[in-house]
Amino acid sequence: MPVSVLTRAIEKLSAGGLVGEKLSIVWHAGEPLAVPISFYEEAFQAISALRLPAKGVAHAMQSNGMLVNDRWCSFIREHNVRMGLSIDGPAFIHDSHRKTRAGEGTHAQVMKGAEILRRNGIDFHVIAVITEQSLDYPDEIFNFFLENAIRRVGFNIEELEGTNRTSTLSNNDAERRVGDFFRRMFRLQKGAGGRITIREFDRAFQAVAQSETDGGPPEGCNDQVTPFAIISVAYDGSLSTFSPELLGMKSSTYGDFRFGNVMEDDVRGMAETSKFKRVLEDIRAGVRLCSESCGYFSLCGGGAPSNKYYENGTFASAETMFCRCTVKIPIDIVLEDLEGALGIGGEAPEGRGR
Numbered sequence: 001m002p003v004s005v006l007t008r009a010i011e012k013l014s015a016g017g018l019v020g021e022k023l024s025i026v027w028h029a030g031e032p033l034a035v036p037i038s039f040y041e042e043a044f045q046a047i048s049a050l051r052l053p054a055k056g057v058a059h060a061m062q063s064n065g066m067l068v069n070d071r072w073c074s075f076i077r078e079h080n081v082r083m084g085l086s087i088d089g090p091a092f093i094h095d096s097h098r099k100t101r102a103g104e105g106t107h108a109q110v111m112k113g114a115e116i117l118r119r120n121g122i123d124f125h126v127i128a129v130i131t132e133q134s135l136d137y138p139d140e141i142f143n144f145f146l147e148n149a150i151r152r153v154g155f156n157i158e159e160l161e162g163t164n165r166t167s168t169l170s171n172n173d174a175e176r177r178v179g180d181f182f183r184r185m186f187r188l189q190k191g192a193g194g195r196i197t198i199r200e201f202d203r204a205f206q207a208v209a210q211s212e213t214d215g216g217p218p219e220g221c222n223d224q225v226t227p228f229a230i231i232s233v234a235y236d237g238s239l240s241t242f243s244p245e246l247l248g249m250k251s252s253t254y255g256d257f258r259f260g261n262v263m264e265d266d267v268r269g270m271a272e273t274s275k276f277k278r279v280l281e282d283i284r285a286g287v288r289l290c291s292e293s294c295g296y297f298s299l300c301g302g303g304a305p306s307n308k309y310y311e312n313g314t315f316a317s318a319e320t321m322f323c324r325c326t327v328k329i330p331i332d333i334v335l336e337d338l339e340g341a342l343g344i345g346g347e348a349p350e351g352r353g354r
Contacts (some may be wrong), residue, residue: 001233001234002235003039003042003043003046005009005233005235005236005237005262005263006043006046006047007046007047007050007249008231008237008262008263009233009237009239009262010023010047010052010264011049011050011080011167012262012265012267013231013267014052014053015066015266015267016228016266016267016268017268018228019052019053019054020053021053021055021060022055022056022057023052023056023058024057024058024059024060024189025047025058025059026059026060026061026062027059027060027061027062028060028061028062028244029139029232029244029247030099031059031063031064031066031067031069032061032063033063033067035068035071037071037072037075040075040187041075043057044079057078058082059079059080059081059082060081060082060083060084061076061081061082061083061084062084062085062086062262063083063085063086063097063113064085064086064106064110065086065087065109065111065112065113065114065117066106066110066113067109067113068112068113068114068116068117069116070116070120072122073078073116073117073122074120075118076117076122077120077121077122079094083117083122083123083124083125083206084124084125084126084127085110085113085114085117085124085125085126085127086098086110086126086127086128086132087107087110087111087114087126087127087128087150088128088134088141089134089137089140089141089144089145090107090137090140090141090144091105091107091108092105093133093134093137093140093141094106094107094110094112094129095107096131096133097129099234102170102214106151106249106264108172111148114148114150118149119167121178124155125153125154125199126145126150126152126153127153127154127155127156127294128141128154128155128156129156129157129158130156130157130158130169130178130181131160131168131169132168132169132171132174133168134175135141135174135177135178135180135181136312138180138181138185139184139188140197141347142155142184142185142188142189142192143287145196146192146195146196150195150196151195151196151197151205152197152199153197153198153199154198154200155182155185155198155326156326157169157178157200157321157322157325157326159307159310159321159322167321169321169325170321175228175321175324175325175329177323178329179329179332182200182329182330182333183333185198186198186201186262186333186334186337188203190337193305200326201330201333201334202328203330204299204330204331205334207221207331208299208327208331208334208335208338209299210300211298214320217297217298217300217301217302219267219298221299221300221301222301222302222303223305224242224243224303224304225242225283225286225287225301225303225305226301226307226337227242227271227276227280228241228242228267228271229241230242230244231267231281232244232246232247232352233247234247235263235264236261237262238258238259238260238261239258239259239261239262239265239267239270240257240259240346241259242257242279242283242305242306243304243305243306243307244306245306246305246306246309251309253276253314254275254278254279254344256282257279259271259275259276259279260273261271268328279315280331281293282316283305283315284317285315285316286302286303286305286308286314286315286318287301287303288315289301289317289318290302290303293318294305294318295320296323296327296328296331299302299327299331300323300327303318303319303320303322303323303327304320304322304323307320307322307323308320323347
């Protein structure tokens with residue numbers, strides 16, 4: 001991405017009133033360390049020179065860890081960049097899917113990168129992808145993270161989304177096994193005495209704590225259905241919003257999910273285009289369906305549009321495999337635990353199974 005595109009994007013967002021007291025920039029959707037440090041040095045300097053209403057700019061990178069070295073660590077530490085690594089667990093699981101172009105596993109290189117980060121005093125979280133293979137090894141995966149002093153872990157299921165048109169979790173028995181996997185993870189987390197936190201359970205606790213008593217979701221609980229709450233910008237200035245995974249994807253219904261270009265268009269004007277209005281109308285129709293049919297709506301706020309589109313073929317739909325596995329199952333586990341601790345029970349809310 002040319003630095004001119006980056007700065008123009010931030011200027012346009014600021015002029016459109018979309019930059020608040022804190023601006024969070026996530027370098028993702030590719031390997032952010034594949035470009036030289038000099039790119040980020042120029043980019044960060046250009047951002048700091050902008051006159052923004054934000055009191056602070058926070059940067060985050062999600063990396064495969066293979067290019068981490070001491071020079072990168074100096075830059076990361078200097079600029080307080082939040083780091084995430086993608087590690088699926090022990091080598092026999094990770095190397096099944098994360099390979100080099102030559103077909104070799106990448107686990108050893110990633111763990112070397114993790115050790116370099118740790119040696120340089122840089123904290124990091126981990127995102128692990130759950131495939132059908134992973135479901136048989138919750139103890140091995142948990143103990144791997146525990147033994148390697150990895151304290152914060154998030155689990156992404158292998159989704160049907162974007163260019164990933166198949167998933168090993170699509171068979172009928174997989175979701176039951178996902179439930180078993182997460183229940184075992186919850187027990188292991190509790191037994192570890194706080195040495196590991198799992199993102200899905202943290203989110204479930206927060207959703208339960210913040211849910212509204214009238215059955216509606218709390219304001220801002222689902223940025224993916226709120227226009228411009230999440231803004232994604234491609235290297236050429238193309239801009240999208242809602243689910244980040246939509247940027248760059250083609251669609252037989254909408255053409256694509258590019259709503260404008262920061263080099264040419266005002267951000268607020270993008271919301272007035274017919275394509276944007278059609279996408280927003282369909283997303284809102286899907287949210288209404290969730291509110292009418294799902295007992296978890298007050299905890300979720302309407303699901304992820306990208307998953308609805310790629311699993312169900314339309315934004316104007318409700319339940320997906322993604323929400324069953326990553327929203328409903330963790331919430332059920334957390335509620336069951338809370339009810340047990342409080343000595344209460346009873347029937348699950350309408351639409352919420354056990």
